[in-house]
Amino acid sequence: MSRLTESNEWKALEAKAQEAKKWNMREMFAKDAKRAEKFSAEACGIFLDYSKNLIDDETMAKLQDLLKSAKFEEIRAKYFGGEKINTTEKRAVLHTALRYKGNEPICVDGKDVMPEVRAVLKHMEEFTKLVRTGKWKGHTGKSIKYVVNIGIGGSDLGPVMVTEALKPYADKPAEGEYSPTVYFVSNIDGTHMAETLKKVNLEETLFIVASKTFTTLETMTNAQTAKAAVLKAFNGDEKSIAKHFVALSTNTEAVAAFGIDTANMFEFWNWVGGRYSLWSAIGLSIALRIGFENYMKLHQGAYEMDQHFKTAPADKNLPVILALIGVWYNNFFGASSYAMLPYDQYLHRLTAYFQQADMESNGKTVDRDSKRVDYQTGPILWGEPGTNGQHAFYQLIHQGTKMIPCDFIAPANSHNKVGDHHQKLLSNFFAQPEALMNGKTLAEATEELRKDGKSEEEIAFLAPHKVFEGNKPTNSIMMDYVSPERLGALIAMYEHKIFTQGVIWNINSYDQWGVELGKQLAKKILPELAKADAELKHDSSTNALIKWFKKHQK
Numbered sequence: 001m002s003r004l005t006e007s008n009e010w011k012a013l014e015a016k017a018q019e020a021k022k023w024n025m026r027e028m029f030a031k032d033a034k035r036a037e038k039f040s041a042e043a044c045g046i047f048l049d050y051s052k053n054l055i056d057d058e059t060m061a062k063l064q065d066l067l068k069s070a071k072f073e074e075i076r077a078k079y080f081g082g083e084k085i086n087t088t089e090k091r092a093v094l095h096t097a098l099r100y101k102g103n104e105p106i107c108v109d110g111k112d113v114m115p116e117v118r119a120v121l122k123h124m125e126e127f128t129k130l131v132r133t134g135k136w137k138g139h140t141g142k143s144i145k146y147v148v149n150i151g152i153g154g155s156d157l158g159p160v161m162v163t164e165a166l167k168p169y170a171d172k173p174a175e176g177e178y179s180p181t182v183y184f185v186s187n188i189d190g191t192h193m194a195e196t197l198k199k200v201n202l203e204e205t206l207f208i209v210a211s212k213t214f215t216t217l218e219t220m221t222n223a224q225t226a227k228a229a230v231l232k233a234f235n236g237d238e239k240s241i242a243k244h245f246v247a248l249s250t251n252t253e254a255v256a257a258f259g260i261d262t263a264n265m266f267e268f269w270n271w272v273g274g275r276y277s278l279w280s281a282i283g284l285s286i287a288l289r290i291g292f293e294n295y296m297k298l299h300q301g302a303y304e305m306d307q308h309f310k311t312a313p314a315d316k317n318l319p320v321i322l323a324l325i326g327v328w329y330n331n332f333f334g335a336s337s338y339a340m341l342p343y344d345q346y347l348h349r350l351t352a353y354f355q356q357a358d359m360e361s362n363g364k365t366v367d368r369d370s371k372r373v374d375y376q377t378g379p380i381l382w383g384e385p386g387t388n389g390q391h392a393f394y395q396l397i398h399q400g401t402k403m404i405p406c407d408f409i410a411p412a413n414s415h416n417k418v419g420d421h422h423q424k425l426l427s428n429f430f431a432q433p434e435a436l437m438n439g440k441t442l443a444e445a446t447e448e449l450r451k452d453g454k455s456e457e458e459i460a461f462l463a464p465h466k467v468f469e470g471n472k473p474t475n476s477i478m479m480d481y482v483s484p485e486r487l488g489a490l491i492a493m494y495e496h497k498i499f500t501q502g503v504i505w506n507i508n509s510y511d512q513w514g515v516e517l518g519k520q521l522a523k524k525i526l527p528e529l530a531k532a533d534a535e536l537k538h539d540s541s542t543n544a545l546i547k548w549f550k551k552h553q554k
């Protein structure tokens, strides 16, 4: 037994969950007219209604006790204070410093990081202005019309998600500026680069090689292919590289070795985790697409959420509430996944982005004391935008045998006022959590069928299929618009939720050793694929697959 599962706080929650499993949310709402008011909170323009959960005051109090017993406040202070809470890599975790707007120093190893943070932001601002005003010229003297960000994981997902989410801001550039079209190439599958190269004119294209380590196989391979294409287009003139390539990285030597002028390198630091890096130089494609001012508003929203997370009491603290509710279902109800369902087409990559943030952070089996855990850690996160998901997988959420807590997310206003589309979209956003909570009883289903004039025999057969057990937990999250400020706050809210859960589970949320083994094996297999008579020493399955591939490869 671990310290966590042996603790009184944990045991109290186990007992409480036995009680809560018998609760009926519909009855809880009927009994307490103030339930929605009690279990809701608002901060930084984000409204959270968490009343449609299997919770009461005592549940929340006991979850807060668990949080306290995990030394949450102490670890939160270390997180913001630049202490090396990523213990396996001996690194601080300071994405919050990247968006910090205050005047206090933030120190790592006794050195204030803020001057360097501000210097890189300044460099990004100047560069963004040059490109967006057409002053940055390519090798043949043309301005930049296309930006291709080459990166993967954290060096791709954040910028993809944000540039999609804030597209309306790209469509409204400031006076004298224009917004280049931005493409993202991540997959090592040559198709990704090949299809992108078809869309751009190299004379007007800027490639951003985005890689924290500057060693990632996918990114380096794609970058070499792009470099070869540029050199070919400009008759092998190496001088063209400086005009068409910039790098975002922590690895100056590797950037120089690649042939990119380090004056065109935007630096960040090893205390920025890849999946938390959109606030760093990795955000350059965002700034180029939506303008530096809007990128700063994104930072501002996140900074405000940081302040809220640092100071708000637990019962009003949005990231804390979300984290506690997540732990409640993950650890005491056996829920293995949760769905993130944004009701906004511009947020169509939000869930994919948080899949990395959440699952790479909290997908761990060993705790901070290097012991195997005896409890569940990070949940599986999945989802698609509403209403598409409703016509695909919601059936299982409503009537399947698994508990899938859901976060419904929607803005009150659309950027596209088209007829009554938004009203219709939002009517679904309100209806789904209501249906999941209320369900439909056998008596109600029977009554409906009777009204439809069905025979008693048909009713007996059909009614059980029409029952919705209900009692399905959801959070509803709203904001006025999907604006840079609100999106920044939303992202930071979930980042801190992930942190808080990691604290409770006593794991290091900031390493990712789990991605290494596959990479190592791929490196070993690569030369075996090229050599016809390579001796294969894998398991019989892997050997057979490689042989089949070789036989069929033309």
Ligand SMILES: O=P(O)(O)OC[C@H]1O[C@H](O)[C@H](O)[C@@H](O)[C@@H]1O
Binding pocket: 152, 153, 154, 155, 210, 211, 212, 213, 214, 215, 216, 219, 274, 275, 360, 512, 515
């Ligand atoms: O930015 P890079 O160093 O190229 O890393 C890109 C990505 O690949 C790694 O394998 C990690 O799983 C991710 O956390 C990281 O974001």
